[in-house]
Amino acid sequence: MGDDIPLSFDASVDAIKRVLPINLQSPRVGIICGSGLSGIVNVFRDVVLIPYENIPGFSTSTVPGHKSTLAFGLLGSGEGVPVVAMLGRFHPYEGHSLSSVVYPVRIMAKLGIKDIIITNAAGSLNPSIPVGTIVVIQDHLALPNLTGMNPLLGPQTSKDLPRFLPLSDAYSPALRRLVFLAAHQLQLDDSALAEGTYAWVSGPTYETPAEGRFLRRVGADVVGMSTVPEVLAAREEGLNVVVLSLVTNFVVIPETYRSIKEEVQAELAGKKVELPQAQVVSHAEVLAIGQEKAGILMKLVESVVDSL
Numbered sequence: 001m002g003d004d005i006p007l008s009f010d011a012s013v014d015a016i017k018r019v020l021p022i023n024l025q026s027p028r029v030g031i032i033c034g035s036g037l038s039g040i041v042n043v044f045r046d047v048v049l050i051p052y053e054n055i056p057g058f059s060t061s062t063v064p065g066h067k068s069t070l071a072f073g074l075l076g077s078g079e080g081v082p083v084v085a086m087l088g089r090f091h092p093y094e095g096h097s098l099s100s101v102v103y104p105v106r107i108m109a110k111l112g113i114k115d116i117i118i119t120n121a122a123g124s125l126n127p128s129i130p131v132g133t134i135v136v137i138q139d140h141l142a143l144p145n146l147t148g149m150n151p152l153l154g155p156q157t158s159k160d161l162p163r164f165l166p167l168s169d170a171y172s173p174a175l176r177r178l179v180f181l182a183a184h185q186l187q188l189d190d191s192a193l194a195e196g197t198y199a200w201v202s203g204p205t206y207e208t209p210a211e212g213r214f215l216r217r218v219g220a221d222v223v224g225m226s227t228v229p230e231v232l233a234a235r236e237e238g239l240n241v242v243v244l245s246l247v248t249n250f251v252v253i254p255e256t257y258r259s260i261k262e263e264v265q266a267e268l269a270g271k272k273v274e275l276p277q278a279q280v281v282s283h284a285e286v287l288a289i290g291q292e293k294a295g296i297l298m299k300l301v302e303s304v305v306d307s308l
């Protein structure tokens with residue numbers, strides 16, 4: 001993954017500010033919308049939409065369920081909090097370099113946000129975290145990071161940024177608290193929210209059963225192909241981070257491992273066998289669950305922003 005974009009932060013910030021009214025020029029909170037989760041813009045007030053193609057340094061998302069638009073507006077009760085939301089993100093599997101993937105996070109930081117709420121669609125590796133659950137991420141496991149695919153590799157974008165970034169506190173306990181308090185206020189069922197560890201994989205293939213078992217055994221609860229690069233850049237920029245993963249599918253359920261050997265042996269012995277079929281995940285399924293559950297996630301985000 002190369003550093004293929006010129007560092008044009010000022011040009012990007014200028015292009016954005018030029019089209020914003022004064023009350024939206026310094027957003028307080030950034031939001032990244034995961035697959036099928038861009039509906040939050042519908043509850044913004046005074047909305048200004050800027051296509052990524054109008055912002056120097058921004059790429060274009062190629063994934064269904066990801067628009068390529070930066071949305072500014074006021075969110076929450078009263079006067080509202082000025083926010084900026086990425087309606088669509090970039091993933092390395094699309095061919096974007098890691099520096100392109102995290103570029104919008106750096107621009108949101110330059111615009112002045114202090115907190116960032118990152119959402120994603122993810123597969124569950126944990127049998128006690130069913131589809132539809134919103135997982136408040138408390139930690140991550142990023143095999144690509146450990147093996148050299150880290151967006152912070154290479155020259156830093158500013159000499160003021162820390163070279164060796166600690167990640168023991170990457171997921172803000174204070175913001176995570178606000179999420180659970182917001183859920184209480186919204187009277188969400190206790191089972192609506194869980195806490196867990198996000199495994200970042202490069203994709204675009206979904207996991208094999210063996211990979212799913214491996215990620216579960218090494219401590220991950222959910223898995224996805226995004227988010228971690230953004231978290232790293234956000235932390236490097238000094239932002240407070242909270243990540244909400246909407247579980248759209250199960251990656252692996254132990255009972256779905258069918259043994260063809262046993263099946264054939266049983267058949268040869270004249271026994272009737274009805275073994276469960278393996279599940280096949282699809283992006284259409286991911287988007288469908290996203291559509292079904294996006295409302296709750298959006299209410300949660302709005303309520304957290306309101307309580308900041």
Ligand SMILES: O=P(O)(O)O[C@H]1O[C@H](CO)[C@@H](O)[C@H]1O
Binds near residue numbers: 224227282286
């Ligand atoms: O993480 P987001 O962007 O929500 O999307 C998730 O959904 C896609 C797979 O269906 C992958 O891109 C995965 O990361």
